[in-house]
Amino acid sequence: MTQPLLEIKGLSKRFGGFVALDGIDLEVAPGERLGLIGPNGSGKSTLVNCICGTLQNEAGSVRFEGRTIDGLPANRRTHLGLARSFQLPRPFVSLTLIDNLRIPLIYTVAPRAGMLARTTRQMDERCMELLAMVGLDSRARRWPRDLTQVEMRKLELARAMAAEPKLLIADESMAGLSHSEVEDIIALLLRLNGQGITIILIEHIMRAVMSFSQRIAVLVSGRKIADGKRDAVVNNPEVVSAYLGQ
Amino acid sequence: MRAATFVFIALVVGAIVFALSLLARNEYVLFAGFVVLQYIVLATAWNILGGYCGYVNFGTAAFFAMGAYSTVALHKLGANPGRYLAGTFAEALIPLFPLSIPVLVVIGGLVSGLVGFGMGYLTLRLRGVFFAIATLALAVVLQTLIINWDFVGGSRGAYVIRPDSIALGPVSLSYIEYLYLVMLSLAVLALCVARQIERSRLGFGFATIRDDELAAEASGVPTLRLKLIATALSGALMGMAGAPLPYYIGYVEPAAAFGLPYAVNSIAMPMIGGTTSWVGPLIGAILLGTLQQIATVTISSVVNLLIVGVLLVAFVIIAPKGIVGLLQDRWRARLQP
Numbered sequence: 375m376t377q378p379l380l381e382i383k384g385l386s387k388r389f390g391g392f393v394a395l396d397g398i399d400l401e402v403a404p405g406e407r408l409g410l411i412g413p414n415g416s417g418k419s420t421l422v423n424c425i426c427g428t429l430q431n432e433a434g435s436v437r438f439e440g441r442t443i444d445g446l447p448a449n450r451r452t453h454l455g456l457a458r459s460f461q462l463p464r465p466f467v468s469l470t471l472i473d474n475l476r477i478p479l480i481y482t483v484a485p486r487a488g489m490l491a492r493t494t495r496q497m498d499e500r501c502m503e504l505l506a507m508v509g510l511d512s513r514a515r516r517w518p519r520d521l522t523q524v525e526m527r528k529l530e531l532a533r534a535m536a537a538e539p540k541l542l543i544a545d546e547s548m549a550g551l552s553h554s555e556v557e558d559i560i561a562l563l564l565r566l567n568g569q570g571i572t573i574i575l576i577e578h579i580m581r582a583v584m585s586f587s588q589r590i591a592v593l594v595s596g597r598k599i600a601d602g603k604r605d606a607v608v609n610n611p612e613v614v615s616a617y618l619g620q
Numbered sequence: 621m622r623a624a625t626f627v628f629i630a631l632v633v634g635a636i637v638f639a640l641s642l643l644a645r646n647e648y649v650l651f652a653g654f655v656v657l658q659y660i661v662l663a664t665a666w667n668i669l670g671g672y673c674g675y676v677n678f679g680t681a682a683f684f685a686m687g688a689y690s691t692v693a694l695h696k697l698g699a700n701p702g703r704y705l706a707g708t709f710a711e712a713l714i715p716l717f718p719l720s721i722p723v724l725v726v727i728g729g730l731v732s733g734l735v736g737f738g739m740g741y742l743t744l745r746l747r748g749v750f751f752a753i754a755t756l757a758l759a760v761v762l763q764t765l766i767i768n769w770d771f772v773g774g775s776r777g778a779y780v781i782r783p784d785s786i787a788l789g790p791v792s793l794s795y796i797e798y799l800y801l802v803m804l805s806l807a808v809l810a811l812c813v814a815r816q817i818e819r820s821r822l823g824f825g826f827a828t829i830r831d832d833e834l835a836a837e838a839s840g841v842p843t844l845r846l847k848l849i850a851t852a853l854s855g856a857l858m859g860m861a862g863a864p865l866p867y868y869i870g871y872v873e874p875a876a877a878f879g880l881p882y883a884v885n886s887i888a889m890p891m892i893g894g895t896t897s898w899v900g901p902l903i904g905a906i907l908l909g910t911l912q913q914i915a916t917v918t919i920s921s922v923v924n925l926l927i928v929g930v931l932l933v934a935f936v937i938i939a940p941k942g943i944v945g946l947l948q949d950r951w952r953a954r955l956q957p
C-alpha cells in the first residue's frame with residue numbers, strides 16, 4: 375500500500391470540559407476524494423482546525439506525507455501543502471479581492487519556488503485566473519464588504535486554491551449556492567483532483583457529497599462512526615439512524 | 621512611483637524645507653520645527669505597528685526615552701572615557717569618543733529596536749487591549765529602571781552641554797541648525813521606510829495581521845515573525861527620534877523623556893491623519909504638532925494635550941479613517957458612482 379498523504383491517529387480536542395473530538399483516526403491517500411459528513415456540531419470544523427494548525431490538539435498526532443506536523447504553526451503547514459477554506463468566511467477586509475488571493479501567492483507559492491520566481495504581473499494573472507474559476511473576476515478590484523455571504527465562500531475557496539496545496543479541505547463552501555453553482559464548484563473540485571490534488575469535502579448538501587466523493591467518513595459527536603466506500607457508508611444503518619435519517 | 625523616485629523626491633523636499641527654514645533667520649522656527657519633525661518620526665514609527673499591523677502601542681515614550689538615555693549614557697561615558705573604560709576590554713574604544721550625533725542616533729535606534737524586539741517576543745500572544753496594556757506596563761518598568769540608574773542622573777536628570785556650532789566640511793552650522801537637519805533627515809528616512817513597507821510584500825503581510833491573523837496563518841503568512849519585524853522596526857525609529865533629544869533640551873529627566881505627550885501624540889497623529897498610508901501620520905503630525913507649537917506660544921503648553929484629546933475624540937466620531945480616509949472615500953465615490 376502506498377503511504378497515506380494524511381494520517382491522523384487518536385486525535386482528541388476538548389474545549390474546557392467539552393470533548394469536541396474523541397480519538398479520531400483517519401487516513402487519506404494521495405489523490406483521493408474524501409467526503410466528511412456529520413450533523414452540525416459533530417466536530418468537522420474542529421478537525422480541520424487541528425489538521426491545519428489553527429487549533430492545537432491535546433492528544434493524538436497528525437502526519438502529512440509521512441512527517442509529523444504536530445506543533446507546527448499553521449503557516450508552516452500551509453507551506454507543506456495543506457490548505458483549507460474557513461466555514462465562516464474570514465476575508466482580509468482591507469484588501470481587494472485580487473490582493474486577498476495575492477497573499478498565499480506571496481507567502482506560500484513564491485517562497486516554495488524561490489522568492490523571485492513570480493513577478494507582480496504573473497501574480498496578477500494567476501489571481502485573475504483563480505477569481506474567474508469561482509466567478510468573481512468581474513469584482514477583482516472590489517473589497518470583501520461588497521460581497522454576499524455566498525460570494526465570500528467562493529473567495530475562501532479561491533484563496534485556499536491559490537496556495538497550490540497538495541491537500542485541499544473545503545469546509546462547507548457550497549451552503550447557499552444555487553443548483554448550478556453547486557455543479558460548477560463540484561466540477562472545479564473534480565478538475566483540481568484530476569490535476570492530482572487530494573480533496574476533503576465537508577458538506578451538508580448530500581447531492582454534492584454523493585457526486586463528488588469516492589469515500590465518505592462520518593463524524594457524530596466527535597467520534598468517527600463510519601468510514602468507507604461511498605455507497606456502503608450511506609447504506610450503513612448506524613449512519614442512517616444517526617445522521618441521514620435525523 | 622518607483623521607490624528610488626520617491627526617495628529622491630523626499631530628499632529634494634527635505635532640502636527645500638531645510639533651505640526655507642534657514643532663510644527664515646529665526647531660531648524659534650528651528651526649535652519649533654524640530655519638535656514637529658520629531659513627531660513626524662514618532663507618528664510614522666507608531667503607525668508601522670499600530671496602523672499597518674493593528675497593534676496599539678501605548679509605550680512610545682519608553683522607546684523614545686531609551687533613545688534619549690542611550691545618548692545620555694554615552695555622553696557621560698564620553699565626558700571621561702578614560703575613567704570608565706581604561707583597563708577594561710572596551711579600552712580600545714576610547715579614541716572614538718565623543719560620539720557624533722548620527723552615531724548616537726544609530727545606537728539609540730539599535731537599543732530601542734532591541735527593546736521593541738523583546739517587547740514583541742514577550743507579548744506575541746497578546747492581542748487588542750491586552751497588548752496595549754502590556755506596552756504601558758513596559759513603559760512603567762523602563763522608567764523605573766532609569767529613575768534608579770544613577771549613572772544617567774536617576775530621577776534628578778542629567779545635563780548635556782551642547783557645543784555652539786559644528787563644522788560640516790566647509791559649512792558651519794549653529795547647533796540648533798544641525799539638530800534640525802538631523803531630525804529632518806530622520807523624518808525623510810522614516811517616511812521612506814513606511815512608504816516602502818506599504819508597497820512591499822511585507823506591507824501586505826502586515827495588513828493581513830491587522831485584518832485576521834488566523835486567515836493570515838492559513839495563507840502561509842508567518843505572523844509571529846512579521847510582528848517581531850514590526851515591533852523592532854517601529855521601536856528602532858522611535859529610539860532614533862529620541863537620541864538627539866538631550867542635545868536639544870540640554871537637560872534630560874525621566875519625567876520629561878517618558879512624558880505622556882509622546883505616547884498620546886504618536887497615537888493621535890496617525891489616527892487623525894489616517895492609519896492606512898504613510899501620508900496619514902505625516903499630515904497628522906504637521907497639523908497637531910504645529911497647532912501645539914502655536915498654542916504653547918499664544919496660550920500655554922498646558923492646553924496642548926487638551927487640544928489633542930478634543931481633536932482625537934472629534935475625529936474618532938466624525939472621520940474614523942482620518943483625513944486620508946475621508947479624502948479617499950470622496951475620491952472613490954467620484955470614480956465609482
Ligand SMILES: Nc1ncnc2c1ncn2[C@@H]1O[C@H](COP(=O)(O)OP(=O)(O)O)[C@@H](O)[C@H]1O
Pocket residue numbers: 389394412413414415416417418419420421
Ligand atoms: N472555539 C471553540 N470554543 C468552544 N467550543 C467550540 C469551539 N469551536 C467549536 N466548539 C464546539 O465544538 C463542537 C464542534 O464544533 P464544530 O467543529 O464547528 O462542528 P461542525 O463543524 O461539525 O458543525 C460544537 O459543539 C461547538 O460548539
Ligand SMILES: [Mg+2]
Pocket residue numbers: 418419420461545546
Ligand atoms: Mg463546521
